[in-house]
Amino acid sequence: MNESFRQEKAALPDAAENADAAPVSGKTAALIELALAVGGFGIGTGEFAIMGLLPDVAASYGVSVPEAGHVISAYALGVVVGAPIIAVLSARLPRKTLLIGLMSLFALGNLASAFAPGFLSFTLLRFITGLPHGAYFGVASLVAASMAAPNRRASAVGRVMLGLTVATLLGTPLATFFGQMLSWRSAFVLVGTIAALTALLIGLNLARDKVEESASIRRELGAFTRPQVWFNLAIAATGFGGLFAIFSYIARTTTDTAGLPASTVALVLVVFGIGMNVGNILGSRLADYSLKGTIGGMQVFNMVVMTTFSLTAANPVMLFICVFLTGCGFAACPAVQTRLMDVAADAQTLAAASNHSAFNIANALGAWLGGLAVAHYGYGSTGYVGAALSVLGFCVFMISLLAERRSITVNKA
Structure with a gap:
């Protein structure tokens, strides 16, 4: 183990002493990782399915396909802006509360997108829906890593990310299929439902954690x-x-x-x-x-x-x-x-x-x-x-x- 690796580890909070890293059984850890991965699956499906449904969205709102593509940019902008802002403002929130809140916002954003009356409102809702994306993956990765042995943290993070990668293989094609067969709006209802299920699974399986006394906006910055x-x-x-x-x-x-x-x-x-x-x-x-x-x-x-x-x-x-x-x-x-x-x-x-x-x-x-x-x-x-x-x-x-x-x-x- 080289010197830089030792210094990095020394800077990290000890998992055994960290209040939000309470010991959990293997079964409980697996259920928590599954819940977090389901959230990644929902986010990945929602982010990529729109690409196959752009012609339907454009026809529905009477805009060109290139104009409809602005909703993809709006979502990406929401991710870029939302991740650091939410992470800083939520410094004093328990991770369980934060994760449930993020997935609830994602669920509401997708369900509202499904019923957006006009293209402007739809674009705005896609921006709002993108806000919790980065913060969710960041916090979910921290939770997964805190339950793993020091030499297995990346594998734990990878299992959370598996939800995102599986979405590219299964979630996106399925959402696109239902969107084309029924309505593009049904795809967002599906994604919103997955997000709501994630919030429920996190609530049932992840124990409430304590916020460190030293946690603050200044520390995160x-x-x-x-x-x-x-x-x-x-x-x-x-x-x-x-x-x-x-x-x-x-x-x-x-x-x-x-x-x-x-x-x-x-x-x-x-x-x-x-x-x-x-x-x-x-x-x-x-x-x-x-x-x-x-x-x-x-x-x-x-x-x-x-x-x-x-x-x-x-x-x-x-x-x-x-x-x-x-x-x-x-x-x-x-x-x-x-x-x-x-x-x-x-x-x-x-x-x-x-x-x-x-x-x-x-x-x-x-x-x-x-x-x-x-x-x-x-x-x-x-x-x-x-x-x-x-x-x-x-x-x-x-x-x-x-x-x-x-x-x-x-x-x-």
């Missing part, structure tokens, strides 16, 4: 005074951008570049979802072995895979292989989430929640840069954008290591 927090948020904002650069345009890459029929797009998306789930499971286990190694290693992995994607995008077989491996790039997510909780010391809630703000910045950055590349070089070029963003993420990672070593040297002196 202290996370942003730590350079390593900013470095890791920057890694998330850049390193994950490549995934979205490719994913945002994968349908047209499949049909226009690989020359496959439109009917195969759904299969490509399934392969991508399988890759995300495999990456999440393997990545969380690798992170338990080495957080930094997983973060840095996955950036290199993404450089190779995404470059290969662009070089071979016209080959249908290679397209499927590279799409699967691109999805596997999600493996870095549990590692980055856990690393943020470490370097934030006693301001973990804000740091953990802000990771999902960074993730949505990666979404916007990847889609934007990917669009620029498509306009000039075609759909197959998105892999080069992804590789470039992975290089940037790796550079930030290396700078963070150098800064950490310098800080250790100064402290020793």
Whole structure:
């Protein structure tokens, strides 16, 4: 165990002494993780299902499909804004109360979205619905990690994230199917129901925790005074951008570049979802072995895979292989989430929640840069954008290591 790892652990509250980390049985911990994962499943389904229902939403409100796409941006903006603000303002709230409140807001936002009378109100409701997204995943990750052994925290975080990755494989297609068969509004009713169920499951299984006396808004804001927090948020904002650069345009890459029929797009998306789930499971286990190694290693992995994607995008077989491996790039997510909780010391809630703000910045950055590349070089070029963003993420990672070593040297002196 290296010196920096020991220092990070020393900065963390002892799980045995932490009031909100009361010992729980294996069965109870599994039920709590399941409840938290159900919430992730609902959030993932709600976030991605709208992409397949945009034409229906546009027709319902009498706007163009590009205009309807603004609701996706509104939701993402809600995530970016809501995560740090909610994390700071809720510093004195018990985690159980906060989680139930966040999922209740998410449930109400989706149910209200289903009955929005006009496009403006619908867009506003999507912004409001996005507010609890990042804070929920941040707090849920902290709760899961607090119940796990020190060398199994990333796996616990990965199990919570499994709800999100399973949503890309099952939840989104199901919600899209029901939305197209019945009404797009029914998809939001479904998501709202899942969120309400999550709040109930958390209420039944998670014990009420005590808030530390030292908890405060000022302490949470202290996370942003730590350079390593900013470095890791920057890694998330850049390193994950490549995934979205490719994913945002994968349908047209499949049909226009690989020359496959439109009917195969759904299969490509399934392969991508399988890759995300495999990456999440393997990545969380690798992170338990080495957080930094997983973060840095996955950036290199993404450089190779995404470059290969662009070089071979016209080959249908290679397209499927590279799409699967691109999805596997999600493996870095549990590692980055856990690393943020470490370097934030006693301001973990804000740091953990802000990771999902960074993730949505990666979404916007990847889609934007990917669009620029498509306009000039075609759909197959998105892999080069992804590789470039992975290089940037790796550079930030290396700078963070150098800064950490310098800080250790100064402290020793």
